[in-house]
Amino acid sequence: MKTGIHPQYYDECQVTCACGHTFVTGSTVPKIKVEICAACHPFFTGQAKFVDSEGRIERFERKRKAAAALRQKKKKVFKKKADKKKKKADKKK
Numbered sequence: 001m002k003t004g005i006h007p008q009y010y011d012e013c014q015v016t017c018a019c020g021h022t023f024v025t026g027s028t029v030p031k032i033k034v035e036i037c038a039a040c041h042p043f044f045t046g047q048a049k050f051v052d053s054e055g056r057i058e059r060f061e062r063k064r065k066a067a068a069a070l071r072q073k074k075k076k077v078f079k080k081k082a083d084k085k086k087k088k089a090d091k092k093k
């Protein structure tokens with residue numbers, strides 16, 4: 001090995017997951033923090049779990065609710081317009 005060009009190597013790097021699971025590996029850093037690991041990833045657990053660390057799902061749900069409310073509003077407006085047209089048509093008769 002050439003001297004002076006290789007980083008410090010840690011044989012016992014502690015990897016800590018957000019789920020609490022820890023394991024030891026080799027790395028150039030002494031400690032690693034991860035959000036997901038083999039103990040809690042849905043691929044390995046077989047359970048449905050959303051990997052959402054930035055609140056994207058929450059934001060999407062909020063937008064969906066707002067869109068649904070808007071749709072309801074529009075429906076009411078259309079219904080009012082349709083009722084008016086009907087009334088006009090009835091008057092002509």
Ligand SMILES: [Zn+2]
Nearest residue numbers: 017019037040
């Ligand atoms: Zn984990």
